[in-house]
Amino acid sequence: MENLRILKLNKKYILLYFLFLPLFIFSYILPENYDSEYIVDQFCSDFDINIFNNFVKNENFAMISGGCYNVEQLSIKSILKLKIPLFKSLDFELKNIYYDDFEFHSKIFEYGLTYWFKDFFGLGFLANPTFYKKDSDLTFHLDFIGFNTKNSISFTLENFDNNYSHKNWNEEILPYPRIYENNPYILTLFSGGNIKEVEFLTLYRKKFFTRENHYTYDEFLDSFIYNFTIDTSYDYLYSQIFYTKEKGKDFLSTGFRLTLLDLKNSFLDFNDTTEEKDSRIKLSYSLSYKNGVNWFDLFYEKGYRMVEDIFEKNTDLFFIGYTFSKGILNISGGESISNLKRDNIDSTSYSSFQTRFILSLKLKLGDNSYLIARKGFETDYRDIQKGGKFFFYDKGYVQFYSNFDPFIKRE
8 A cells, every 4th residue: 555655656746747847958948040939928928728718608707817928018818798688688788808919909898789589589789989980890790599509690890980080180190091992891700509518619700801092181282192002801710619527526628729810901002012911820729637636737739820922930839737726726837838930931941949937826716706826937048048137027917707697697
């Protein structure tokens, strides 16, 4: 019996050894020409994948993440979604999404009403009014529920200004007026649900071809002069499928995520036409396993991006972590490793590694709420040399999650 106990203890030490081995191996990589730092720093600030998957299927929730990327930039990500029953068949809906990171800067605040027919078919609208009408949006959506799925089709009139922006032109607010030849609109399809322990979610957005003419104001002529034209369209697809199994204190979750983006822009003026195509694909796999007080996480993401045949970029992100859970408090640590390879049209190649050690403290505030503190520590030798004085100040994040469905959701 004693030998068996020693063997179990040795297995735990062996596992921890291999868990933190990358911390020492990748701490002394050589300097290179191109840096993948933003990939791993963005991962440090991401939402907890298990909580995220659980919350996005709810109708009323809040998820907030904020902290420091570095001495110059903050990471702010927040999602608030409410669907409040007003009457027997009428819901008030509100969505507030604020996302600010290295590449994307989105701010959406919209609200509206949904009327339900027979409890499985809904028709509603969402308005995103702004002080300047040129930035306002109006969305009409059709919802239907059945066979363990929630589905939605929506149609959005984007920048709903009816071409009046040039009439109330103000140089301090709008440096150049724009006139749409066709108003931009977006089609969105959403479907999510589950088949026993398998959960799935798919979101598809398509912005159809939009042409807008931009003008500059000539003080000498006291009139507007044509400057250039922009054509825009994009297709976006996000899909995930997860298998989750809980048995007592044991927990298993594994699944895949797929993200596709195809963006097309054209800039036309008197002299030339410039086209830009930006195609991206990301595929990720995650595995979480909890056995008693021990929790193990594994995550891998592969990304590819091509921009107008000028360069292509391949990215890899790997994370392995261990969590000790006791009561309402979880303590976890893990190593994240990123790699970026870029090939230019002139056959010039750049490649780099980057590493972070992520320490997290998760406090369960109740059955439906969590508070998490995350800290990313530099484990890349060159970064420690260059930015050692900021070691304890950057890459720290506080996250809050709360699910309001048990209190608000319509029965």
